[in-house]
Amino acid sequence: MPLKLTVIGTGYLGATHAAAMAELGFDVLGLDIDRGKIEMLQQGRVPMYEPGLEELLSRHVAGLPDSSGRLRFTSSWEEIGEFGDVHFVCVNTPQKHGEYACDMSYVDSAFSLLAPHLKRPALVVGKSTVPVGSASRLAGVLRELAPVGEGAELAWNPEFLREGFAVEDTLHPDRIVVGVSGERAETLLREVYAGPIAEGTPFVVTDYPTAELVKTAANAFLATKISFINAMAEVSEAAGGDVAKLAEAIGYDDRIGHKFLRAGIGFGGGCLPKDIRAFMARAGELGADQALTFLREVDSVNMRRRTHMVEMARDAVGGGFLGRRIAVLGATFKPDSDDVRDSPALNVAGQIQLQGGQVTVYDPKGMDNARRLFPTLGYAPTALDAVRGADVVLHLTEWRQFRELDPAALAEVTRQRSILDGRNALDPTLWRKAGWTYRAMGRPSA
Ligand code: UDX
Numbered sequence: 541m542p543l544k545l546t547v548i549g550t551g552y553l554g555a556t557h558a559a560a561m562a563e564l565g566f567d568v569l570g571l572d573i574d575r576g577k578i579e580m581l582q583q584g585r586v587p588m589y590e591p592g593l594e595e596l597l598s599r600h601v602a603g604l605p606d607s608s609g610r611l612r613f614t615s616s617w618e619e620i621g622e623f624g625d626v627h628f629v630c631v632n633t634p635q636k637h638g639e640y641a642c643d644m645s646y647v648d649s650a651f652s653l654l655a656p657h658l659k660r661p662a663l664v665v666g667k668s669t670v671p672v673g674s675a676s677r678l679a680g681v682l683r684e685l686a687p688v689g690e691g692a693e694l695a696w697n698p699e700f701l702r703e704g705f706a707v708e709d710t711l712h713p714d715r716i717v718v719g720v721s722g723e724r725a726e727t728l729l730r731e732v733y734a735g736p737i738a739e740g741t742p743f744v745v746t747d748y749p750t751a752e753l754v755k756t757a758a759n760a761f762l763a764t765k766i767s768f769i770n771a772m773a774e775v776s777e778a779a780g781g782d783v784a785k786l787a788e789a790i791g792y793d794d795r796i797g798h799k800f801l802r803a804g805i806g807f808g809g810g811c812l813p814k815d816i817r818a819f820m821a822r823a824g825e826l827g828a829d830q831a832l833t834f835l836r837e838v839d840s841v842n843m844r845r846r847t848h849m850v851e852m853a854r855d856a857v858g859g860g861f862l863g864r865r866i867a868v869l870g871a872t873f874k875p876d877s878d879d880v881r882d883s884p885a886l887n888v889a890g891q892i893q894l895q896g897g898q899v900t901v902y903d904p905k906g907m908d909n910a911r912r913l914f915p916t917l918g919y920a921p922t923a924l925d926a927v928r929g930a931d932v933v934l935h936l937t938e939w940r941q942f943r944e945l946d947p948a949a950l951a952e953v954t955r956q957r958s959i960l961d962g963r964n965a966l967d968p969t970l971w972r973k974a975g976w977t978y979r980a981m982g983r984p985s986a
Pocket residue numbers: 699700701702703704759762766799800801802803804805806807808809810811812873874
């Protein structure tokens with residue numbers, strides 16, 4: 541009998557994982573505590589913007605025309621327990637309010653609601669990003685609460701997908717990492733990932749703590765790389781150097797590489813910022829806080845970028861924001877996503893508004909989420925409308941659409957031809973040719 545899979549939590553991670561597993565040929569049952577979300581998914585719609593996900597999902601959701609019918613959704617834990625041989629836990633682990641530590645309440649509640657329904661042998665696979673040590677604690681919860689007892693096994697299988705590339709990253713991962721405490725879990729997971737996903741993909745088998753650490757270490761490394769180049773941007777700016785050239789030149793050393801070396805207003809989103817903070821908090825609990833004090837610096841270099849952009853904008857409009865109109869291009873924390881969680885772009889927009897500036901934001905996909913989070917900012921229906929009458933234009937999320945803007949057309953409607961590129965992603969020559977004063981972070985002005 542082919543394995544039957546369940547996916548608990550249908551956010552970026554869970555919805556993509558469920559659709560990808562159905563694509564591989566498994567029967568999949570997804571669960572979410574949010575009934576609204578379930579209703580949307582049942583119609584083949586996803587509650588966020590993620591390229592390709594809706595198409596993938598619609599190919600498999602039961603009841604939709606021409607679908608494989610392999611993917612269903614429910615809000616019943618009982619049904620989940622009866623259905624699944626392997627249960628993937630994909631719930632969110634946000635930052636605790638006012639603390640560095642991560643909020644484990646969604647994971648904890650998923651385990652305690654699932655366990656009592658595990659009446660036959662099953663494997664529970666944690667995919668959420670959790671503080672190291674969580675897996676062995678949760679294995680205990682399963683043993684204690686599952687009627688099947690030792691028959692409810694746990695594995696930890698971190699997920700490395702990037703928003704905007706969720707489908708691609710899930711179907712073609714760089715590596716599969718599984719933390720297990722026994723051979724049966726490994727065998728089951730090899731069966732799940734057999735086929736196109738695992739072909740040629742490194743499959744790393746390890747213990748629980750290492751699997752948990754791989755994920756946090758990877759995100760800490762990526763965050764460090766971004767803050768490193770942003771620190772170089774600070775020095776370049778002070779010395780009159782060009783951080784973009786510097787990044788290009790050091791990146792040719794393939795031990796360093798070119799990726800994740802784009803200086804700008806820094807990293808945001810639902811993962812990197814909270815993951816490095818949770819990592820520091822956990823290291824503190826383990827008595828290893830000294831090992832991660834550098835992450836405090838990584839975090840503060842990153843937060844400084846936002847303030848620096850505000851300062852650059854203030855200078856560009858003559859030293860004060862009162863009575864000035866500021867156009868902000870970009871609201872999401874990165875392009876190809878509608879996610880505005882801890883978005884550097886909105887943080888900058890919010891700071892400028894607090895200092896008296898009249899801010900108008902445009903984003904290709906993040907407008908609804910931005911409006912919900914920052915209802916008092918101004919919003920425009922197009923980039924051109926946002927730029928109309930502006931004293932300065934801030935480019936804060938590097939959507940392709942913004943790279944394709946016609947600087948000459950924008951020059952017609954703006955008050956001042958002044959643009960600050962907070963992502964080092966626009967072509968300076970193009971903008972300068974159209975009469976704009978183009979400035980970027982960590983690069984000379986002209
Ligand atoms: C990240 C990890 O990349 C992924 O492996 C993990 O599973 C979840 O966290 P994501 O949050 O989707 O993924 O975004 P990512 O592409 O890593 O970008 C994070 C932030 O860094 C964005 O705000 C982006 O604009 C910024 N960034 C990225 C830079 O400022 N400079 C760069 O060179 C690269």
